[in-house]
Amino acid sequence: MVNFRRYRQYFLCNVFSIVLFYCFAAIFTNQAFMDPKSVNSYISSNVWAPSLFVGIFLVTFIPYSYQQFMKLRKHEYGILMTMGMSEREVLVNMLLEQCVTAGISLLSGLFLGTLAAFVFYFVIQHGIGVTGLRWYFNPASYKWTALLYGLTILFTLVMSVLGFKKTDLIDLIKDKFRGEKNRKSKRGRFISGVVLAAVSVPMMILGYVYANSGLWFVISLIFMFAGSGLIIAQVESLDDFWTKVIPGFREGHFLGISFNRQHAKSQVRISIIAAWLLGFCIFFAGSCVVMYPALTKDAIRNSPYDLEYSQIFSKNQVTDSDIASLLAQNGVSVRTVKQVDYLRNGAFNLLPLSEVNEEFGCNYHIPEGKFLMVFQSDLQDGYKHYFSSPSTVGFDCGRDKMELKSVGSDVRILFNRNPTLADHTLVLNDTDYKTIAAVRTDYSKGIIKLYSFGNWQDSGKGIAAVQKYLLEKNRVDQSIQQRYYRATSRIESYTLAKQSAEFLLFVMLFAEILFCAASNIMIQFKIKAEAEKEQRILFGLYRLGVTAEEMLAMIRHKNIYYYMPQVITGLFIGSFYGYAVNEFYGFGWQAAVYSLIIGSGLTALQFVVVLRYSRRELLGFGFFQ
Structure with missing residues (x-):
């Protein structure tokens, strides 16, 4: 049953990624949609940016989910090797296991993606009014999805095999129980992160907005990425701050603090990815809200006569x-x-x-x-x-x-x-x-x-x-x-602009909902990978007399650190770049305000969900009746 849950989690992550990418592949490979004679390029051009981000997400999310899956499987392989199983047999089994899972995931993802694409097309055609778009059996969409997924799986397998061959037998057995070394928060890295993030702001505003240089846009992104990474990497240092400010804080949250310390290193990578996924969502949400009235007003101004x-x-x-x-x-x-x-x-x-x-x-x-x-x-x-x-x-x-x-x-x-x-x-x-x-x-x-x-x-x-x-x-x-x-x-100009804005809103809303879900799935996968260890610790505390409510407070503290820093970071990233990019077109402050409103709502919703999820997590361990 335990292994079934692990396979199910990894399988669902693969299917989710395939469905997400296929929905966009079914659009940008549609000849009618990309043909300006059928669908105006004003509308069709809006599909490229989200398709690119979805492709990037697929090639990063699947290797991460497989790494978490293998972290649980390495212990079992280590036990089998002590019982006489050779390394060659383990590698063959690993490859066979991954190929079978990948094959079933691909078929399931393409099937579910086809159903989702039907809904996608229906909304675009009947809800938005892009009548030139028709669904048809398009082998190219299946080919591109299978090709990208296959290359990702191949890369994942190669890296996994190389990592397995470098790992000693004793490390395989201990890997399931080994936590990361406790580390002290390094204030210098945190300050460096703040400095890098702060420097990226004038780079973006002066270089991109006023100097009209795309190079400064890229440099600003690099600095912001590095700065946010250093900040998130030291986020557990907040525990030291709260300990000094709030009496009894460490005693009431020592389990959460312990998990923050032990798993901070592996948490950094997914937190950065989740932060930028959420930042992307907040940025495009604010930009789309601004773009809708801007496009329709432009259409009216550019068409002074009602018929010509x-x-x-x-x-x-x-x-x-x-x-x-x-x-x-x-x-x-x-x-x-x-x-x-x-x-x-x-x-x-x-x-x-x-x-x-x-x-x-x-x-x-x-x-x-x-x-x-x-x-x-x-x-x-x-x-x-x-x-x-x-x-x-x-x-x-x-x-x-x-x-x-x-x-x-x-x-x-x-x-x-x-x-x-x-x-x-x-x-x-x-x-x-x-x-x-x-x-x-x-x-x-x-x-x-x-x-x-x-x-x-x-x-x-x-x-x-x-x-x-x-x-x-x-x-x-x-x-x-x-x-x-x-x-x-x-x-006709007004209708075209309106359809373009509505299509952009729909595509971005679709991508944003899935990206928000993806960022939470990544973190949940990590929590599931640590569930057995967490459960053992909780049972030990329960025998020592720690109440369920006290354990709930510990789990809430841990989950808040797992889920909330990236939302807050994404809120800042999305709002800032929403201002900077749209200021280039004269709508900076409007986009920033909308991004802040949408991001704040997302942050509040995430916080409520974390509280509810923490109770369900403890309930799953059997401590609440």
């Missing part, structure tokens, strides 16, 4: 009255209709000065022989913008060549982004515009149609009807219409 299409290349040749009538049939009232003549080639849109000033309310002054470059960007969107304007632009006017010089540039959103338009926009004096339009050696002439509605929030059906009408009129393949001639609208 271009009449060019003999396409979209429809009348304003037809469009207005079609919209009215779908409950959309047209308030104004504007139109602007333009010329375009592969690089530039050319607009006449008079129409730009009249239709867009501008006050540009451009003499003959000059041009003004307009960058259609929103300076308030929180992103860094780099603008480069050519000093001269040449035009082929038959036998003559025309060269216009720049009078500068302006940053202003004149109209929506549209696939029919070129990437760069130049405003020309009317005389120069007419000269180029009369020849049009390498420029095509068109008209931009711009509609404003009285109720754009309810224009979804009307826009869909217009898109269908334009497709029928143009008589081209739907993919061609979508890529080159489709109309753009505010409601």
Whole structure:
């Protein structure tokens, strides 16, 4: 029964890791999801970051869980070797045992991962509205999951065999009962950790936020990782502090203090991993809450007109009255209709000065022989913008060549982004515009149609009807219409941004819940590995007259040190990097506040769970009826 519990714990850890990674592999290997023709890249790009973290988690969590599992098995192998079992037989048995467990875990994980992926897809398709995503049998997702898991198991086995061959027989027998050497807390290391963590803060803020250097971001992470590791490694020194402050503290918690001292070394590694897992959760939780309204506001600002299409290349040749009538049939009232003549080639849109000033309310002054470059960007969107304007632009006017010089540039959103338009926009004096339009050696002439509605929030059906009408009129393949001639609208931009934000929230929520569970599972695995030793100590104390309530206080103290330091560390890491990374986009303090709120709630929840878990742990030893 004892061995069954050990195998079950290790098996569940493997299955949990496989299910977690497969859910994301089923998304990023889905051809429809990663194809911008089916799902906008604005949405699909949000899956890469959590997939990377999930992959890192799998390759670190499985070796750790196997190490804890083997710590319990080494004693049994040592006993078998004293009874005549050879080292070769032990290694063969170890390899066979691991391969069978890994094979069953992989099959079970892929099966459960497939079921979880169904739910994943259902929520994305029906809850979020990403209709271009369909589930299908995708061998690539199974291949990548099996490949990563197989390589992880291979690495784990190699390291385990090498470690086993270096271990003496007597050490195998004693390993189950051996605790780590008691050690004194080293104040110097704790102070060094605080200094490293403190230094990482100005590195991040000055280097990444203000100097815009990704290198400083990496250096800051390294310093913060080292600093948090040193701090967590000396966290048991708090026992000395509480002993000096609270009378009778050591006597009331000596079991917890003993476990903290004996297992501090092995606890450091999982505490650091758990701290960064929780820090990742808190960071992305705060960032996602900030990103949701930011994305939707950006979409509205970047789409000043409720409907826009271009009449060019003999396409979209429809009348304003037809469009207005079609919209009215779908409950959309047209308030104004504007139109602007333009010329375009592969690089530039050319607009006449008079129409730009009249239709867009501008006050540009451009003499003959000059041009003004307009960058259609929103300076308030929180992103860094780099603008480069050519000093001269040449035009082929038959036998003559025309060269216009720049009078500068302006940053202003004149109209929506549209696939029919070129990437760069130049405003020309009317005389120069007419000269180029009369020849049009390498420029095509068109008209931009711009509609404003009285109720754009309810224009979804009307826009869909217009898109269908334009497709029928143009008589081209739907993919061609979508890529080159489709109309753009505010409601579609808003809906896309909303879906992107909702998808990001859902994916991050899914990853964060599992990562929080993973950090607790890692610690619980360690507690289970020490359960037999802990139970022997408790029975000895029970015979000496220590009450169950006193033992509960000891276990609570031990579990608080096992579970809480990483939550508090993760709270600081997540909130700080939430501020620093989002300050780069202008949302630093908002992200930091949300991260603190979410992290504080997680800390309080963790504390309550630890108290309840401690009572259940003692109940499992049979001391409470």
